[in-house]
Amino acid sequence: MELLLEFFTALYELSNAMAWYILFGLVFAGILHEIVPDSIVTKHLGNETVSSVAKSTIFGIPLPVCSCGVIPLATSIKKSGASKGATLSFLISTPITGVDSILATYGMFGWVFTIYRVLTSMIIATIAGILSNIYDKEEEKPAMSFSAINTNNKPSNTQMFSTTTNFASKQEESCESGGSCCSSNKEEKAKFSFSKAMKYAFVTLLGDIAKPLFLGLVIGALITIAIPQNLSDILTEYSWVSYMLVIAVAVPMYVCATASLPIAAAFMLSGVSAGAAFVFLTAGPATNTVTISVVKKMLGVKSLYIYLGSIIIGSMIFGLGLDYVFNITQIDPSSLVHINEEFSYLDITSSIILWSFVLFFMIKSYIKK
Structure with a gap:
């Protein structure tokens, strides 16, 4: 009974800590989907090239979005045509850093640690994206030429689709030359619909991630109650x-980039090396059970292995490098910030709203079966 109470307490705390960021990410993704045309995402992030991965990484660095808030954003850009590599690099670079986290890192650890954290997160994210594009390429859909002959002398579905596509492309070409046929289309694209943005966010996106989100929250709560309280002593010994x-x-643990800072500082003050603390600052915000579940569903098993391998190996290598830098420069954190926050009404309300949507989609999928 006591373990059950601890589990629900952990689930309650985990939900309250994450819900607001997930809802914010959904809203942001919905608005972004309405404002930014899919063609722009496809043009800059759709190709399986190093440049698309680099653009995705740089775009994600300043965004103040945590490892769960990034899920709907990544899902959105993937649906808009981004390649697996670009999506993966965005998933890694965005939660590790953010404007708020960068400033907090500077205030707590100094400029050396801050610059090192930003640069290494960019390197890890870029490498992961490139590896995903190389070893987990998008499946190319076979295309039928318009001149293909059907044995029944009737156009097949594929041929009809090809005809429609060719017609659409020709129409777009004529529009580019100043034709009147697209003036109305351009006007429609320029209009922003808040209701469409929210429908995309809370129906399309949230519906896609509801099941892995539910599993991730449950697994995360189970892991949280299994973590030993004297972790710092173990790491020191x-x-x-x-x-x-x-x-x-x-x-597997959920912790946002900013909230991970005092934990890492506590590790270092307890005798744990700066490199080990850096590993926590990188792997903690970049991964958690929720994100792992979503990555597997959205990008596949190969990209999941690349995602985890790049973060784990990369953070450990750069952790060793940071230990070396700290040893030769003799730089130590000068202060420790203690954060003791109680959950606000906003956190609790956000958690209730999120769970309402998740359970709704879970029940809906179960009824369909």
Whole structure:
């Protein structure tokens, strides 16, 4: 009974900590979908090239979105035509840093740590995106030429689609030359519809991630109650395996980039190396059980392995590098910020709204079966 109470308490706290960021991400994604045409996303992020991955990484760096708030945004750009590599790099770079997190990192650890954190997150995200484009290419859909002959002398569905596509492309070409046929279309695209944005956010996107979100929250709560309270003592006593222990905790755990800072500072003040703290700052915000579930569904198993492997191996390598930098420069964190927050009415209300949507879509999918 006591364990059950601890589980629901952890689930309650986890939901309250994440819900507002997820809802904010959904709203932002819906508005972004209405404002930014799909053609722009396809043009800049749709190709399986290094430039599309780099653009996606740079675009995600300043956004103040956590590892769960980034899920609807990543889902949105993927639906808009972004490649797997660009989507994956965005998923990694965005939650590790953000304007708020960058400023907080500077205030707590200084400029060396801050610059190192931003640059390494860009490198890890870019490498992951490139690897995804190389080893997990998008499946190319076979295209039928318009001249294909049907044995029944009737156009097949594929041929009809090809005809429609060719007609549409010709129509777009004539529009580019100043034809009157597209003036109305351009006007329609220029109009912003808040209701359409919210429908896209809370019906299309949230409907897609409802099931993995539910599983991720439950698994995350189970892991949270299993984490030992004397974690800092364990990491101090076994310094050589502290990286592995931090990875084991950070990967499934939900913690946003800003909230991870005082935890990392506490590790360092407890005797844990700066590199191990850096591993937590990178792997913690970049991954959690919710994001892992969504990545598997949205991008597939190969990209999931690349996603986890890039973050784990990359954070450990750069953690060792940071230990080296701190050793030769003798720079240590000068202050520690303690954050003791109680959940606000906004957090609780957001959690209720999110769970209402999630349970609705879960029940709806179950009824369909």
